Amino acid sequence: MTITLYELTGADDDLRFSPYVWRIRLALAHKGLDHEGVAWRFTEKDAIAFSGQGKVPVLVDGDKTVIDSWDIACHLEDAYPDHPSLFGGEAGRAGAYFVKHWFETGVNRFIAKMVVADVWAVLHEKDKSYFRETREKALGKKLEEVCTDEDAARADLAQALTPMRAVLQTQPYLGGAAPNFMDYIPFAAFMWARCSSPRALLESDDPVHGWRERMLDSLGGMPRAAKCVETG
Amino acid sequence: MTITLYELTGADDDLRFSPYVWRIRLALAHKGLDHEGVAWRFTEKDAIAFSGQGKVPVLVDGDKTVIDSWDIACHLEDAYPDHPSLFGGEAGRAGAYFVKHWFETGVNRFIAKMVVADVWAVLHEKDKSYFRETREKALGKKLEEVCTDEDAARADLAQALTPMRAVLQTQPYLGGAAPNFMDYIPFAAFMWARCSSPRALLESDDPVHGWRERMLDSLGGMPRAAKCVETG
Numbered sequence: 001m002t003i004t005l006y007e008l009t010g011a012d013d014d015l016r017f018s019p020y021v022w023r024i025r026l027a028l029a030h031k032g033l034d035h036e037g038v039a040w041r042f043t044e045k046d047a048i049a050f051s052g053q054g055k056v057p058v059l060v061d062g063d064k065t066v067i068d069s070w071d072i073a074c075h076l077e078d079a080y081p082d083h084p085s086l087f088g089g090e091a092g093r094a095g096a097y098f099v100k101h102w103f104e105t106g107v108n109r110f111i112a113k114m115v116v117a118d119v120w121a122v123l124h125e126k127d128k129s130y131f132r133e134t135r136e137k138a139l140g141k142k143l144e145e146v147c148t149d150e151d152a153a154r155a156d157l158a159q160a161l162t163p164m165r166a167v168l169q170t171q172p173y174l175g176g177a178a179p180n181f182m183d184y185i186p187f188a189a190f191m192w193a194r195c196s197s198p199r200a201l202l203e204s205d206d207p208v209h210g211w212r213e214r215m216l217d218s219l220g221g222m223p224r225a226a227k228c229v230e231t232g
Numbered sequence: 233m234t235i236t237l238y239e240l241t242g243a244d245d246d247l248r249f250s251p252y253v254w255r256i257r258l259a260l261a262h263k264g265l266d267h268e269g270v271a272w273r274f275t276e277k278d279a280i281a282f283s284g285q286g287k288v289p290v291l292v293d294g295d296k297t298v299i300d301s302w303d304i305a306c307h308l309e310d311a312y313p314d315h316p317s318l319f320g321g322e323a324g325r326a327g328a329y330f331v332k333h334w335f336e337t338g339v340n341r342f343i344a345k346m347v348v349a350d351v352w353a354v355l356h357e358k359d360k361s362y363f364r365e366t367r368e369k370a371l372g373k374k375l376e377e378v379c380t381d382e383d384a385a386r387a388d389l390a391q392a393l394t395p396m397r398a399v400l401q402t403q404p405y406l407g408g409a410a411p412n413f414m415d416y417i418p419f420a421a422f423m424w425a426r427c428s429s430p431r432a433l434l435e436s437d438d439p440v441h442g443w444r445e446r447m448l449d450s451l452g453g454m455p456r457a458a459k460c461v462e463t464g
Contacts, residue, residue: 164333
């Protein structure tokens with residue numbers, strides 16, 4: 001049975017940069033599940049209307065359609081219990097759920113601030129107006145005015161990552177000795193940045209930088225091999 | 233075999249208020265392990281010199297002495313595998329480890345700010361000078377000047393609890409359907425405040441307030457029955 005994942009895509013058909021889609025790409029690879037990734041762009045609402053809403057990721061697994069990255073991860077975990085576990089049991093699922101909320105309420109906006117203008121630049125022409133209008137309305141300023149002090153933004157992100165850095169002082173992954181969905185949640189956002197932006201988000205001596213390097217080499221090196229924005 | 237726990241104690245022999253000791257009191261109750269709690273005060277360094285350092289909790293379990301609340305929790309989990317699990321497996325342990333670092337780097341100081349002067353007030357006379365001197369040196373101000381705007385401090389704490397509140401919107405405990413060590417880490421700090429301070433740390437309509445009420449009734453109501461500072 002084919003698993004289909006609708007994946008936000010840039011002007012380049014191979015540039016798949018959505019952080020929420022990346023959570024699922026990583027989860028599928030972790031569980032050893034093949035999938036067909038369908039290129040999808042912001043303005044192609046009709047193509048995913050069958051899911052009852054207008055955002056990706058949308059996963060179609062046989063006769064089941066699942067939306068929302070957390071619910072998709074839970075679906076994969078529960079539907080494929082004999083494949084490697086994403087959560088490591090119910091308590092591990094609760095741990096990942098906490099990391100999800102920590103990341104989404106306390107960290108994500110600092111990455112978004114640094115990359116939002118670069119994301120616009122990699123979009124397909126047909127998405128650019130939509131993206132600019134919706135994001136500028138939400139942010140209350142022009143995309144080019146969101147991150148005027150990159151050093152300060154990088155310092156804010158480093159501060160927001162404090163608890164993660166503390167964990168990584170004594171173990172290689174948030175999940176412990178090996179990565180699990182606790183790692184994929186923040187790493188997916190770093191893949192979003194890597195795919196769409198030339199900016200350096202982390203200082204090279206930051207333990208989070210070392211973790212990101214290990215994550216890039218995880219899953220057989222799939223993350224490091226992913227198509228990124230062309231730089232310079 | 234008797235488990236002995238050295239517990240920080242106020243002027244009142246029954247007032248056991250240390251947040252790190254509370255983590256272990258809760259962990260022992262969760263695992264259904266009896267223990268003898270030995271009253272200990274800050275200046276009684278000689279009484280725990282056998283542990284090689286000068287802080288509590290110190291746990292003595294047979295011929296084994298364990299210090300540091302995280303290491304003690306891990307010892308209890310690993311030494312008593314047939315008792316109810318604190319972590320729910322290795323991934324759950326990693327989740328609790330993340331919550332520990334989140335709490336200690338991002339939340340604890342806001343509770344400390346609100347209660348530190350009240351903690352001083354409940355101490356035994358022989359501890360008062362030691363506590364005032366060490367804390368005022370660390371904080372750079374007199375204890376009475378640490379929290380001059382209680383409303384602002386309460387708002388800062390509420391902000392710091394954002395990810396925890398988000399989790400509690402959809403499940404009753406951080407650990408999921410039932411409390412585990414992910415819950416005991418923050419709850420222990422709320423017990424610290426409850427035992428030592430008359431101040432209200434949470435607004436009554438905060439989901440974290442509802443969680444704290446459930447936690448007070450957990451473990452057979454042991455937390456709610458614990459000796460607290462006399463108020464008004």
